[in-house]
Amino acid sequence: MxxxxxxxxxxxxxxxxxxxxxxxxIWVHCPECDKAAKKDNHGVNCNHCGHTTIQSRKPSNNRWATPASSKQKCTHCGEAIGNEDRPTARTKDGELFLQVRCPHCGETDDYPARPGWTTQRFGYEPGPPLFxxxxxxxxxxxxxxxxxxxxxxxxxxxxxxxxxxxxxxxxxxxxxxxxxxxxxxxxxxxxxxxxxxxxxxxxxxx
Known part of the structure; x- marks a missing residue:
């Protein structure tokens, strides 16, 4: 030790x-590969997988989202994918979806989502857990x-x-x-x- x-x-x-x-x-778990990533005023940046926080140019940061269901399961392995907020939301045909990499099997897919916390509403920017x-x-x-x-x-x-x-x-x-x-x-x-x-x-x- x-x-x-x-x-x-x-x-x-x-x-x-x-x-x-x-x-x-601040060192956090990378939302994509779960390894150590740096978080600063500009967001999260991971040197391992290249993940970078998406900076929104809109007045409200609407790219943060969380799975619509707290019990959402991976479409590949059937395990729970978690319900943490992530900065990888996108809109398809008027519906909000979130790209999530399964922590169990490593496969990535889009899942129905709802808006997550925003800096404008709560005074802080959500992020991955501390590493x-x-x-x-x-x-x-x-x-x-x-x-x-x-x-x-x-x-x-x-x-x-x-x-x-x-x-x-x-x-x-x-x-x-x-x-x-x-x-x-x-x-x-x-x-x-x-x-x-x-x-x-x-x-x-x-």
């Missing part, structure tokens, strides 16, 4: 900043990128944690109690080490 070489019983000072201060990209996530003590431990991972390892791995010069609810101040609890410290650090190992295997470099 990959681990950073941190000083034993080191002290850490809250670096300040909110979540978006750590790293410029760097794992379960720790019955909770989900996740990081967006390597800078986020480094910051959490430094802070949560410290024997003594000190408030920094920046006031207010920083990212560290807003961490959930289970993550900061001394009883979970070893578990959380193992989980972060697992995420670092996963990042290395996936070729994540930032």
């Amino acid at each position: 990959t681990e950073r070489d941190l000083p034993i019983h080191h002290r850490a000072e809250d670096p300040g900043g909110r979540l978006w201060s750590f790293g410029k990209v 760097l996530a794992t379960q720790v003590a019955g909770e989900t431990l996740w990081v967006q990128n390597l800078a986020h991972l480094d910051a959490l390892e430094d802070w949560l791995g410290a024997k003594v944690r000190e408030r920094g010069p920046q006031p207010g609810l920083t990212m560290m101040a807003k961490l959930p109690r289970w993550m900061k609890a001394s009883t979970n410290r070893a578990k959380v650090l193992r989980g972060l080490a697992q995420l670092r190992e996963r990042a290395e295997k996936a070729g994540i470099d930032e």
Whole structure:
């Protein structure tokens, strides 16, 4: 397992900043091949299969959609295809369809769809799940990128944690109690080490 070489019983000072201060990209599961893909203000881009978020020129981003039925099954293998929003919707004869690659057999087909969430209606852009996530003590431990991972390892791995010069609810101040609890410290650090190992295997470099 990959681990950073941190000083034993080191002290850490809250670096300040909110979540978006750590790293410029978010690593997510590619909607097409499920490998690690970068997500930024322009959308999702995958270096493995070439998937790129379709940018809509219309006032409302109507290309995001989800399968019309939450129980939609693959037309090839019969397994459930999932109901996540995807940026690959298209209209045929006035009806909305969504291109989905089956996570089980890998075949791609079009399925009846309905409009998904939009940035204009809800203030955020939907997207694939985070790539760097794992379960720790019955909770989900996740990081967006390597800078986020480094910051959490430094802070949560410290024997003594000190408030920094920046006031207010920083990212560290807003961490959930289970993550900061001394009883979970070893578990959380193992989980972060697992995420670092996963990042290395996936070729994540930032």
